[in-house]
Amino acid sequence: MASYPAAPSYRHAHPDREPGSSIAFALLALFLGIAVAILAIVAVVLVKTADDARDEAKAAAATTDHSADAVPADSAVSLPLQSFAGKTGENAEELAMAHTATDAVLPLVPAGDLVRVQMTLKDMVVEVAPGVKYNTWAFDGHGAPGPVVHVREGQTVEMTLTNGGAIPHSIDFHAARIAPNVAFRDVAPGESFTFRFVANDPGVYMYHCGTKPVLAHIANGMYGAIVVDPAKPLPRADHEYVLVASEWYLTSDGVEEPASLDMAKARAMQPDWTTFNGYANQYVTHPLTADPGDTVRFYVVAAGPTLETDFHVVGTIFDRAWVNGDMTQFQRGVQTVGIPAGGGAVFDVKIDEPGLYPFVSHAFAHVDLGQVGLLKVGNPKGGSTH
Numbered sequence: 001m002a003s004y005p006a007a008p009s010y011r012h013a014h015p016d017r018e019p020g021s022s023i024a025f026a027l028l029a030l031f032l033g034i035a036v037a038i039l040a041i042v043a044v045v046l047v048k049t050a051d052d053a054r055d056e057a058k059a060a061a062a063t064t065d066h067s068a069d070a071v072p073a074d075s076a077v078s079l080p081l082q083s084f085a086g087k088t089g090e091n092a093e094e095l096a097m098a099h100t101a102t103d104a105v106l107p108l109v110p111a112g113d114l115v116r117v118q119m120t121l122k123d124m125v126v127e128v129a130p131g132v133k134y135n136t137w138a139f140d141g142h143g144a145p146g147p148v149v150h151v152r153e154g155q156t157v158e159m160t161l162t163n164g165g166a167i168p169h170s171i172d173f174h175a176a177r178i179a180p181n182v183a184f185r186d187v188a189p190g191e192s193f194t195f196r197f198v199a200n201d202p203g204v205y206m207y208h209c210g211t212k213p214v215l216a217h218i219a220n221g222m223y224g225a226i227v228v229d230p231a232k233p234l235p236r237a238d239h240e241y242v243l244v245a246s247e248w249y250l251t252s253d254g255v256e257e258p259a260s261l262d263m264a265k266a267r268a269m270q271p272d273w274t275t276f277n278g279y280a281n282q283y284v285t286h287p288l289t290a291d292p293g294d295t296v297r298f299y300v301v302a303a304g305p306t307l308e309t310d311f312h313v314v315g316t317i318f319d320r321a322w323v324n325g326d327m328t329q330f331q332r333g334v335q336t337v338g339i340p341a342g343g344g345a346v347f348d349v350k351i352d353e354p355g356l357y358p359f360v361s362h363a364f365a366h367v368d369l370g371q372v373g374l375l376k377v378g379n380p381k382g383g384s385t386h
């Protein structure tokens with residue numbers, strides 16, 4: 001039979017003290033007093049040390065990271081964060097129709113062994129949704145994303161970056177095998193920098209500013225796509241479109257005055273808008289087009305800065321999907337392909353029946369935030385379903 005110890009006796013705590021107990025009590029009190037004093041001194045020293053370390057860290061950041069003052073230093077932000085999702089100018093439909101959609105057509109490959117690419121970075125206000133203005137760090141003549149670079153395997157890319165912005169920037173090409181500390185170095189405002197790489201790896205790649213904090217530079221619009229055709233051509237396509245997916249994190253609705261980057265939302269991955277080629281729903285109002293029976297090729301880059309894009313075309317199935325931009329092989333008959341932030345993929349669809357075929361990120365919060373467009377095949381009647 002199990003037995004349990006009896007409840008402890010607390011008789012020793014009763015005040016019927018034995019001789020000498022008052023001396024012991026006084027000594028204990030003295031000891032406790034000294035211990036408290038020592039702990040207080042230790043606490044003061046620790047707080048001072050932490051303050052010094054923080055000051056040193058701030059000083060170091062100020063000297064090594066020129067963009068430190070471009071984003072809030074304080075990351076202690078309470079959730080939830082205020083969302084401006086879906087908040088547009090008043091006459092949103094009119095504004096959307098009046099917006100000139102970014103040309104998604106893949107440009108031709110320049111002739112010759114050497115392809116010179118020149119980009120000038122510029123701080124500019126762009127619209128990211130109807131009537132929603134945003135202070136970007138972007139590309140002169142393009143906004144965000146930057147221009148599509150299209151080369152063929154084996155060509156040399158000579159990239160010249162001119163910094164027309166207010167703080168240092170850089171450019172990181174995922175298609176390059178090159179020492180980043182040399183080629184992707186910071187370029188000071190007003191200066192230019194040129195580097196070369198050989199495009200030996202076919203695929204569709206992201207390029208972006210790689211200056212710290214990279215999250216802020218990409219979120220502010222410093223990204224684009226480079227397509228490297230394989231030396232052995234892909235099967236023929238009738239239309240080739242480039243889509244760069246990205247998120248926007250806004251400090252305000254951007255309607256009265258341009259919004260800027262809300263770094264807390266960017267860190268929390270809570271975008272206000274997500275887009276293809278920088279503007280919410282622009283290919284819903286201005287669809288991409290094809291004729292029935294055409295093969296349409298999509299080159300898709302997920303620029304992030306953080307979220308992936310799950311590419312899907314409603315009403316059809318990918319006849320070919322070069323997943324992860326691996327141009328050595330394709331998958332057949334797949335429905336949705338996840339494109340990681342900083343990744344790319346290529347898709348062929350051949351649609352015989354006229355209609356409006358939405359292309360989306362099938363992570364549907366993104367559709368709600370603007371990452372949706374239409375492929376208009378032939379001259380269909382009626383509206384879209386998504």
Ligand SMILES: [Cu+2]
Binds near residue numbers: 210217
């Ligand atoms: Cu930058």
